[in-house]
Amino acid sequence: EDQVTQSPEALRLQEGESSSLNCSYTVSGLRGLFWYRQDPGKGPEFLFTLYSAGEEKEKERLKATLTKKESFLHITAPKPEDSATYLCAVSTTGNQFYFGTGTSLTVIP
Amino acid sequence: SAVISQKPSRDICQRGTSLTIQCQVDSQVTMMFWYRQQPGQSLTLIATANQGSEATYESGFVIDKFPISRPNLTFSTLTVSNMSPEDSSIYLCSVTDLNTEAFFGQGTRLTVV
Numbered sequence: 589e590d591q592v593t594q595s596p597e598a599l600r601l602q603e604g605e606s607s608s609l610n611c612s613y614t615v616s617g618l619r620g621l622f623w624y625r626q627d628p629g630k631g632p633e634f635l636f637t638l639y640s641a642g643e644e645k646e647k648e649r650l651k652a653t654l655t656k657k658e659s660f661l662h663i664t665a666p667k668p669e670d671s672a673t674y675l676c677a678v679s680t681t682g683n684q685f686y687f688g689t690g691t692s693l694t695v696i697p
Numbered sequence: 698s699a700v701i702s703q704k705p706s707r708d709i710c711q712r713g714t715s716l717t718i719q720c721q722v723d724s725q726v727t728m729m730f731w732y733r734q735q736p737g738q739s740l741t742l743i744a745t746a747n748q749g750s751e752a753t754y755e756s757g758f759v760i761d762k763f764p765i766s767r768p769n770l771t772f773s774t775l776t777v778s779n780m781s782p783e784d785s786s787i788y789l790c791s792v793t794d795l796n797t798e799a800f801f802g803q804g805t806r807l808t809v810v
Contacts (some may be wrong), residue, residue, distance in 0.1 A: 622798045630800035631789055632740070675739065677799065685730065685793060690738040 617681030703802030
Protein backbone atom coordinates (compact mmCIF):
# COMPACT_ATOMS: atom_id res chain seq x y z
CA GLU A 589 0.00 0.00 0.00
CA ASP A 590 1.30 3.42 -0.97
CA GLN A 591 2.16 5.53 2.04
CA VAL A 592 3.82 8.85 2.90
CA THR A 593 4.90 9.49 6.49
CA GLN A 594 6.39 12.66 7.92
CA SER A 595 8.28 13.12 11.16
CA PRO A 596 8.34 14.69 13.59
CA GLU A 597 4.73 15.89 13.82
CA ALA A 598 5.88 19.06 15.53
CA LEU A 599 9.25 20.69 15.98
CA ARG A 600 10.26 23.68 18.09
CA LEU A 601 13.61 25.29 17.36
CA GLN A 602 15.46 28.25 18.72
CA GLU A 603 16.32 30.84 16.12
CA GLY A 604 19.56 29.75 14.48
CA GLU A 605 19.22 26.11 15.56
CA SER A 606 19.49 23.98 12.41
CA SER A 607 17.49 20.77 12.02
CA SER A 608 15.91 18.38 9.50
CA LEU A 609 12.40 17.22 8.69
CA ASN A 610 11.82 13.72 7.36
CA CYS A 611 9.46 12.36 4.72
CA SER A 612 9.45 8.59 4.27
CA TYR A 613 7.59 7.06 1.38
CA THR A 614 6.53 3.63 0.24
CA VAL A 615 5.04 3.79 -3.23
CA SER A 616 4.87 1.46 -6.17
CA GLY A 617 6.67 3.84 -8.50
CA LEU A 618 7.82 7.37 -7.79
CA ARG A 619 7.30 10.11 -10.34
CA GLY A 620 8.24 12.98 -8.10
CA LEU A 621 8.46 14.12 -4.49
CA PHE A 622 7.31 17.61 -3.56
CA TRP A 623 7.79 19.84 -0.54
CA TYR A 624 5.30 22.54 0.38
CA ARG A 625 5.03 25.17 3.03
CA GLN A 626 1.63 25.99 4.47
CA ASP A 627 0.82 29.00 6.59
CA PRO A 628 -2.37 29.03 8.70
CA GLY A 629 -5.49 29.72 6.67
CA LYS A 630 -3.71 29.46 3.32
CA GLY A 631 -3.24 26.86 0.64
CA PRO A 632 0.10 25.02 0.39
CA GLU A 633 2.93 26.94 -1.27
CA PHE A 634 5.27 24.94 -3.46
CA LEU A 635 8.94 24.75 -2.43
CA PHE A 636 10.78 21.94 -4.25
CA THR A 637 10.43 19.01 -6.62
CA LEU A 638 12.81 16.04 -6.50
CA TYR A 639 12.70 13.29 -9.10
CA SER A 640 15.56 10.90 -8.47
CA ALA A 641 17.69 9.57 -5.61
CA GLY A 642 20.69 11.75 -4.94
CA GLU A 643 19.02 14.90 -6.15
CA GLU A 644 19.26 18.04 -4.01
CA LYS A 645 17.54 21.42 -4.25
CA GLU A 646 18.24 24.58 -2.25
CA LYS A 647 16.36 27.78 -1.59
CA GLU A 648 17.58 30.29 0.96
CA ARG A 649 17.78 28.45 4.31
CA LEU A 650 16.10 25.30 2.98
CA LYS A 651 17.69 22.29 1.32
CA ALA A 652 15.80 19.20 0.17
CA THR A 653 17.42 15.84 -0.49
CA LEU A 654 16.07 12.55 -1.81
CA THR A 655 16.98 8.89 -1.38
CA LYS A 656 15.14 5.81 -2.58
CA LYS A 657 13.13 5.66 0.62
CA GLU A 658 12.95 9.15 2.06
CA SER A 659 13.49 12.84 1.69
CA PHE A 660 14.87 15.37 4.11
CA LEU A 661 14.17 19.05 4.35
CA HIS A 662 17.14 20.66 6.07
CA ILE A 663 16.64 24.05 7.67
CA THR A 664 19.83 25.96 8.35
CA ALA A 665 19.86 28.75 10.93
CA PRO A 666 16.06 29.14 10.91
CA LYS A 667 14.30 32.40 11.58
CA PRO A 668 10.87 32.96 13.17
CA GLU A 669 9.39 33.62 9.71
CA ASP A 670 10.21 30.01 8.80
CA SER A 671 7.49 28.90 11.23
CA ALA A 672 4.86 27.01 9.23
CA THR A 673 3.64 23.53 8.47
CA TYR A 674 5.82 21.72 5.95
CA LEU A 675 4.10 19.14 3.78
CA CYS A 676 5.62 16.41 1.68
CA ALA A 677 3.79 14.84 -1.26
CA VAL A 678 4.54 12.19 -3.87
CA SER A 679 3.14 11.46 -7.28
CA THR A 680 3.30 7.91 -8.56
CA THR A 681 3.51 6.05 -11.84
CA GLY A 682 0.09 4.69 -10.90
CA ASN A 683 -1.31 8.20 -11.37
CA GLN A 684 -1.81 8.86 -7.68
CA PHE A 685 -0.85 11.85 -5.57
CA TYR A 686 -0.36 11.52 -1.82
CA PHE A 687 0.34 14.01 0.94
CA GLY A 688 2.04 13.33 4.24
CA THR A 689 0.52 14.60 7.47
CA GLY A 690 2.98 17.46 7.78
CA THR A 691 5.47 18.79 10.29
CA SER A 692 4.50 21.87 12.25
CA LEU A 693 7.62 23.97 12.73
CA THR A 694 7.87 26.74 15.32
CA VAL A 695 11.00 28.87 15.45
CA ILE A 696 11.38 30.79 18.69
CA PRO A 697 13.18 34.15 18.64
CA SER B 698 2.49 26.94 -13.58
CA ALA B 699 -1.25 27.17 -13.06
CA VAL B 700 -3.26 29.87 -11.36
CA ILE B 701 -6.34 28.67 -9.54
CA SER B 702 -9.27 30.80 -8.50
CA GLN B 703 -11.48 29.28 -5.85
CA LYS B 704 -14.80 30.74 -4.73
CA PRO B 705 -16.14 31.50 -2.21
CA SER B 706 -13.13 32.13 0.01
CA ARG B 707 -15.26 31.61 3.09
CA ASP B 708 -18.85 31.05 4.09
CA ILE B 709 -20.98 30.47 7.14
CA CYS B 710 -23.85 28.10 6.45
CA GLN B 711 -26.83 26.74 8.29
CA ARG B 712 -27.04 23.11 9.21
CA GLY B 713 -28.89 21.06 6.58
CA THR B 714 -28.10 23.36 3.66
CA SER B 715 -25.67 22.82 0.79
CA LEU B 716 -22.75 24.86 -0.51
CA THR B 717 -21.13 24.65 -3.94
CA ILE B 718 -17.47 25.59 -4.23
CA GLN B 719 -16.07 26.61 -7.60
CA CYS B 720 -12.56 26.06 -8.90
CA GLN B 721 -11.36 27.84 -12.06
CA VAL B 722 -7.92 27.18 -13.59
CA ASP B 723 -6.20 29.47 -16.07
CA SER B 724 -5.04 26.55 -18.23
CA GLN B 725 -6.30 23.14 -19.26
CA VAL B 726 -5.39 20.43 -16.78
CA THR B 727 -6.06 16.74 -16.77
CA MET B 728 -6.32 16.00 -13.09
CA MET B 729 -8.14 18.04 -10.50
CA PHE B 730 -8.31 17.13 -6.85
CA TRP B 731 -10.53 18.22 -3.99
CA TYR B 732 -9.10 18.14 -0.49
CA ARG B 733 -10.45 18.79 2.96
CA GLN B 734 -8.29 20.17 5.74
CA GLN B 735 -9.78 20.13 9.20
CA PRO B 736 -8.36 22.45 11.87
CA GLY B 737 -4.82 21.48 12.78
CA GLN B 738 -4.81 18.57 10.35
CA SER B 739 -3.10 17.83 7.06
CA LEU B 740 -4.82 17.52 3.72
CA THR B 741 -7.29 14.69 3.18
CA LEU B 742 -8.15 13.81 -0.40
CA ILE B 743 -11.89 13.76 -1.02
CA ALA B 744 -11.93 12.85 -4.69
CA THR B 745 -10.19 13.10 -8.03
CA ALA B 746 -12.18 14.86 -10.74
CA ASN B 747 -11.33 14.01 -14.34
CA GLN B 748 -13.09 15.62 -17.25
CA GLY B 749 -15.51 13.35 -19.08
CA SER B 750 -15.82 10.74 -16.35
CA GLU B 751 -17.25 10.26 -12.90
CA ALA B 752 -15.17 11.54 -10.02
CA THR B 753 -13.23 8.94 -8.05
CA TYR B 754 -13.93 9.16 -4.32
CA GLU B 755 -11.61 8.17 -1.51
CA SER B 756 -12.64 5.93 1.33
CA GLY B 757 -15.00 7.72 3.67
CA PHE B 758 -16.35 10.12 1.06
CA VAL B 759 -19.44 9.48 -1.06
CA ILE B 760 -20.97 11.13 -4.08
CA ASP B 761 -24.28 11.87 -2.38
CA LYS B 762 -22.53 13.97 0.24
CA PHE B 763 -19.87 15.54 -2.00
CA PRO B 764 -21.13 15.66 -5.58
CA ILE B 765 -18.51 16.91 -8.03
CA SER B 766 -18.83 18.33 -11.51
CA ARG B 767 -16.05 18.63 -14.10
CA PRO B 768 -17.67 20.04 -17.23
CA ASN B 769 -14.38 20.96 -18.95
CA LEU B 770 -10.61 20.99 -18.49
CA THR B 771 -10.50 24.32 -16.64
CA PHE B 772 -13.40 24.16 -14.19
CA SER B 773 -14.81 22.00 -11.41
CA THR B 774 -17.27 22.31 -8.56
CA LEU B 775 -17.56 20.53 -5.24
CA THR B 776 -20.86 20.59 -3.36
CA VAL B 777 -21.02 19.90 0.36
CA SER B 778 -24.56 18.61 0.87
CA ASN B 779 -26.82 18.51 3.90
CA MET B 780 -24.14 20.14 5.99
CA SER B 781 -23.51 19.52 9.67
CA PRO B 782 -21.04 21.21 12.02
CA GLU B 783 -18.62 18.32 11.39
CA ASP B 784 -18.26 19.57 7.82
CA SER B 785 -16.66 22.78 9.05
CA SER B 786 -13.28 22.74 7.40
CA ILE B 787 -11.12 24.25 4.69
CA TYR B 788 -11.79 22.82 1.24
CA LEU B 789 -9.00 23.06 -1.31
CA CYS B 790 -8.93 22.56 -5.05
CA SER B 791 -5.68 21.37 -6.61
CA VAL B 792 -4.38 20.54 -10.07
CA THR B 793 -1.38 18.62 -11.33
CA ASP B 794 -0.16 16.66 -14.31
CA LEU B 795 1.71 14.36 -11.88
CA ASN B 796 5.07 15.24 -13.47
CA THR B 797 5.16 18.62 -11.82
CA GLU B 798 4.07 20.02 -8.52
CA ALA B 799 0.44 20.38 -7.56
CA PHE B 800 -0.97 23.89 -7.55
CA PHE B 801 -3.59 24.94 -5.05
CA GLY B 802 -6.37 27.41 -4.76
CA GLN B 803 -6.45 29.56 -1.65
CA GLY B 804 -9.16 27.38 -0.17
CA THR B 805 -12.72 27.83 1.03
CA ARG B 806 -13.15 28.16 4.77
CA LEU B 807 -16.53 26.68 5.64
CA THR B 808 -18.23 27.10 8.99
CA VAL B 809 -21.49 25.25 9.61
CA VAL B 810 -23.68 26.53 12.43
